[in-house]
Amino acid sequence: MLKIAVDFDGTVVEDAYPEIGKQKPFALETLKKLSKMHKIILWTCRTGELLDNAVKYLEDAGVNIHAVNADSPDEAKQPLPDDRRYFMRKIDADLFIDDRNFGGFPGWGNIWRKLSGESEPEPEPQPKKKKWFWQ
Numbered sequence: 001m002l003k004i005a006v007d008f009d010g011t012v013v014e015d016a017y018p019e020i021g022k023q024k025p026f027a028l029e030t031l032k033k034l035s036k037m038h039k040i041i042l043w044t045c046r047t048g049e050l051l052d053n054a055v056k057y058l059e060d061a062g063v064n065i066h067a068v069n070a071d072s073p074d075e076a077k078q079p080l081p082d083d084r085r086y087f088m089r090k091i092d093a094d095l096f097i098d099d100r101n102f103g104g105f106p107g108w109g110n111i112w113r114k115l116s117g118e119s120e121p122e123p124e125p126q127p128k129k130k131k132w133f134w135q
Contacts, residue, residue: 002094002115003066004034005043008054010099018050020057026108028061034115039066043091043098 006012012031014021034040042065046054051068058065067073071092099105106114113119 002038003041003071003092004038004095004097005041005091005093006031007096007098007100008042008044008046011097011105012058015099017046020053024108026112028058028063030108030112031058031063032061033112035064035066037116040064041066041071041091041093042068043093043096044069 009015009017009021011024012027013023016022031040040063042055042058044051044054055065055068069091097111
């Protein structure tokens, strides 16, 4: 089982910070499947309510998040040191998925194929938008 740290803005969704952007193709389908096989750590610069919104977005989509900006769920509950300037540390993960990777973001379909050996996950059906009589 891998520990996979996943960035949010620009990786799971289009970068529209502080808002939540449009879902990147295959992002949620891939993360749902990966979260059944591996530990997913949400690794983001979001804090406070903006972080809560990102966590809720993933949880509502059925993504099982192991931890948020921490190696384990318990660690996230630990108080931060008084001098936070020195509390920058690296998450202990086997793999980091981020839109700022060297060479650029490979896309969720490519990530799924590399990690699973299977073809792209099928996109979930989206509800049809209601058309108005003038359209």
